[in-house]
Amino acid sequence: MKARVTVSLKPGVLDPQGRAIRHALESLGFAGVGEVRVGKVIELELAPDTPRETVEEMARRLLANPVIESFRVDMADAPAEAP
Template sequence: MARARITIRLKPTVLDTQGAVVKTALHSLGFDGVLDVHMGKSIQLDLEAGVGRSEVEAMCRQLLANPVIEDFEIELTDGANA
């Protein structure tokens, strides 16, 4: 079985309002060493053997990510076809 880990983040030019709120909350808890917070999604897919990176990229473009405002990174492990 192959496994893909997909990390989805807002593009750097898009305002991360959730991250700004979390940063303020961390400061109010006394964690003053936090300079910035970027929120994102992490999706783990368990895949049949033989599913390759190009198919996972298609899943990201068609459903998992919003390519207008988000970037995605794919990490394949356990015998997936790169």
Template sequence: MNIRVHVSLKPGVLDPQGRAVHHALEGLGFAGVDEVRVGRLIELDVADDTDDTALTEMCEKLLANTVIENYRIEKVG
């Protein structure tokens, strides 16, 4: 089973990468971009019988820093 874990900073947490990308877009002449937030995508190939509890534990113990990040698990296919 293919899994995608989308990880993003929680609202209100400073995002230096997002700020740098926003500045670069402005420098390239792109107007109208109010804010940029940079996250990450983690793709996993797990056994078909892997349950939601195990996926949640993976995210909370390793894949996401739940103090400052949110995550969303997506089952693909």
């Protein structure tokens, strides 16, 4: 089983990395770019019977800073390996 944890800054938290990316895009000639927010995606390979609640606890305790970040957990069965 695979889990994907998407972590992003909460609304209202300053994002200097996003601001730098926006500025760089504008300097490269990309007009019309609004706010840019930077986050992270963490992919986990898990035992088939791992419950979602366990992954959410991982995110709360280590993968995200609950003071300034929010997270989303997506879980899926791992695709079969090609021969």
